[in-house]
Amino acid sequence: xxxxxxxxxxxxxxxxxxxxxxxxxxxxxxxxxxxxxxxxxxxxxxxxxxxxxxxxxxxxxxxxxxxxxxxxxxxxxxxxxxxxxxxxxxxxxxxxxxxxxxxxxxxxxxxxxxxxxxxxxxxxxxxxxxxxxxxxxxxxxxxxxxxxxxxxxxxxxxxxxxxxxxxxxxxxxxx
Amino acid sequence: xxxxxxxxxxxxxxxxxxxxxxxxxxxxxxxxxxxxxxxxxxxxxxxxxxxxxxxxxxxxxxxxxxxxxxxxxxxxxxxxxxxxxxxxxxxxxxxxxxxxxxxxxxxxxxxxxxxxxxxxxxxxxxxxxxxxxxxxxxxxxxxxxxxxxxxxxxxxxxxxxxxxxxxxxxxxxxxxxxxxxxxxxxxxxxxxxxxxxxxxxxxxxxxxxxxxxxxxxxxxxxxxxxxxxxxxxxxxxxxxxxxxxxxxxxxxxxxxxxxxxxxxxxxxxxxxxxxxxxxxxxxxxxxxxxxxxxxxxxxxxxxxxxxxxxxxxxxxxxxxxxxxxxxxxxxxxxxxxxxxxxxxxxxxxxx
Numbered sequence: 001x002x003x004x005x006x007x008x009x010x011x012x013x014x015x016x017x018x019x020x021x022x023x024x025x026x027x028x029x030x031x032x033x034x035x036x037x038x039x040x041x042x043x044x045x046x047x048x049x050x051x052x053x054x055x056x057x058x059x060x061x062x063x064x065x066x067x068x069x070x071x072x073x074x075x076x077x078x079x080x081x082x083x084x085x086x087x088x089x090x091x092x093x094x095x096x097x098x099x100x101x102x103x104x105x106x107x108x109x110x111x112x113x114x115x116x117x118x119x120x121x122x123x124x125x126x127x128x129x130x131x132x133x134x135x136x137x138x139x140x141x142x143x144x145x146x147x148x149x150x151x152x153x154x155x156x157x158x159x160x161x162x163x164x165x166x167x168x169x170x171x172x173x174x175x
Numbered sequence: 176x177x178x179x180x181x182x183x184x185x186x187x188x189x190x191x192x193x194x195x196x197x198x199x200x201x202x203x204x205x206x207x208x209x210x211x212x213x214x215x216x217x218x219x220x221x222x223x224x225x226x227x228x229x230x231x232x233x234x235x236x237x238x239x240x241x242x243x244x245x246x247x248x249x250x251x252x253x254x255x256x257x258x259x260x261x262x263x264x265x266x267x268x269x270x271x272x273x274x275x276x277x278x279x280x281x282x283x284x285x286x287x288x289x290x291x292x293x294x295x296x297x298x299x300x301x302x303x304x305x306x307x308x309x310x311x312x313x314x315x316x317x318x319x320x321x322x323x324x325x326x327x328x329x330x331x332x333x334x335x336x337x338x339x340x341x342x343x344x345x346x347x348x349x350x351x352x353x354x355x356x357x358x359x360x361x362x363x364x365x366x367x368x369x370x371x372x373x374x375x376x377x378x379x380x381x382x383x384x385x386x387x388x389x390x391x392x393x394x395x396x397x398x399x400x401x402x403x404x405x406x407x408x409x410x411x412x413x414x415x416x417x418x419x420x421x422x423x424x425x426x427x428x429x430x431x432x433x434x435x436x437x438x439x440x441x442x443x444x445x446x447x448x449x450x451x452x453x454x455x456x457x458x459x460x461x462x463x464x465x466x467x468x469x470x471x472x473x474x475x476x477x478x479x480x481x482x483x484x485x486x487x488x489x490x491x492x493x494x495x496x497x498x499x500x501x502x503x504x505x506x507x508x509x510x511x512x513x514x515x516x517x518x519x520x521x522x523x524x525x526x
Binding site for chain 1: 284287291394396397398400401478
């Protein structure tokens with residue numbers, strides 16, 4: 001059996017010693033030159049960082065970013081405030097109140113009932129996509145965009161003005 | 176008293192009891208579901224065909240099986256009768272078909288419907304139904320009707336169980352609504368758009384197994400699973416005043432009667448069904464008007480339980496630290512760590 005002291009379960013065990021440095025080591029110059037060499041080598045290697053947000057990485061097609069509340073091809077909101085997204089949400093990030101559609105609002109809301117307010121707390125959201133999966137009306141989707149940073153907590157509570165799909169995007173969506 | 180065996184469980188019941196009520200005496204999975212039968216309403220049952228069971232032995236006197244499935248809600252038991260419900264493949268297959276029939280003309284508007292989450296048809300479809308539909312034809316449609324200013328009738332969702340008409344017959348004195356027309360044109364309607372204004376008329380909302388009759392004061396306010404049900408009571412001259420208050424925060428969103436395991440109105444202390452009056456149901460929605468007794472327990476599988484965390488009332492004692500100090504009993508004997516105290520004594524000293 002191997003010696004108990006030299007046994008390393010992780011394979012990364014190193015013995016620490018406090019022996020005196022030699023003269024060359026005390027100079028530090030070879031070590032500095034070695035470090036500079038490593039830095040210099042990195043100048044000629046491909047760069048790892050990208051200039052977000054001007055530059056964006058390509059995401060996987062199943063990437064789950066910030067939410068969007070869809071409109072149908074006529075521009076009416078699909079969400080009917082059934083509450084299934086909030087029910088399925090493990091982080092309890094979604095809240096909503098509903099209202100009844102009045103006469104003359106058929107072009108605005110697809111169903112008889114609609115979400116009067118719809119809020120997602122992005123600080124709570126874990127982007128699991130269960131809301132998207134639960135939605136019976138194909139109203140909520142997680143997009144390829146990331147939720148941007150903000151200075152205040154209030155900025156992370158997304159209301160309908162941030163979530164509902166823009167009218168000008170409807171055409172590109174139906175293509 | 177005659178004995179009846181349902182799914183292998185024998186129970187003794189009074190002569191004249193229906194199979195369904197005998198099964199309810201046993202309870203559990205043995206009980207056939209019922210959409211139209213309501214034990215608190217005389218004459219109800221026999222319409223939805225959901226409770227059909229197989230009778231594999233008619234009685235001791237005539238042990239022949241009944242040739243067809245029988246509606247358990249209106250078939251009285253015989254001595255020595257043997258009934259198969261969950262154990263019969265025939266019944267399961269039939270029930271699947273009946274659910275399909277019930278859903279044939281039922282609109283798929285559960286996301287909009289206020290009954291969703293506590294709907295008997297939803298539960299039934301979930302338990303027995305098939306996922307897809309084979310129905311290609313157009314469903315029958317009706318306009319929404321306001322029955323009075325507090326009740327809304329969605330005839331499209333109605334499964335014609337007739338429960339609400341029995342409420343009108345047996346609880347109110349001036350019956351103004353019923354079923355008109357026949358076949359697939361049959362619909363619940365009032366007599367020439369008459370308003371239902373009787374004090375007990377609101378009970379037709381509780382009695383309705385689907386979302387055909389809904390509370391207009393609660394219409395689209397919230398979803399049932401976002402609300403917290405509490406048992407509450409108040410002094411009421413017309414009814415027992417014992418209700419379930421559905422609250423969101425400190426606000427009462429709606430009031431319903433207290434419902435038992437079969438979603439029927441519970442009995443009060445005198446053994447009468449505790450139907451509630453319209454004043455309690457629609458007009459008293461201030462928390463101050465009610466005495467809240469405590470949270471109402473729903474079935475374990477109910478969606479209404481979601482997000483409601485019931486904390487246990489027992490005090491948790493973490494005795495790990497004390498145990499560590501004490502060490503093992505055999506060690507204590509050897510090196511006397513803490514005198515001769517037992518663990519129980521030290522624990523009680525610590526408190």
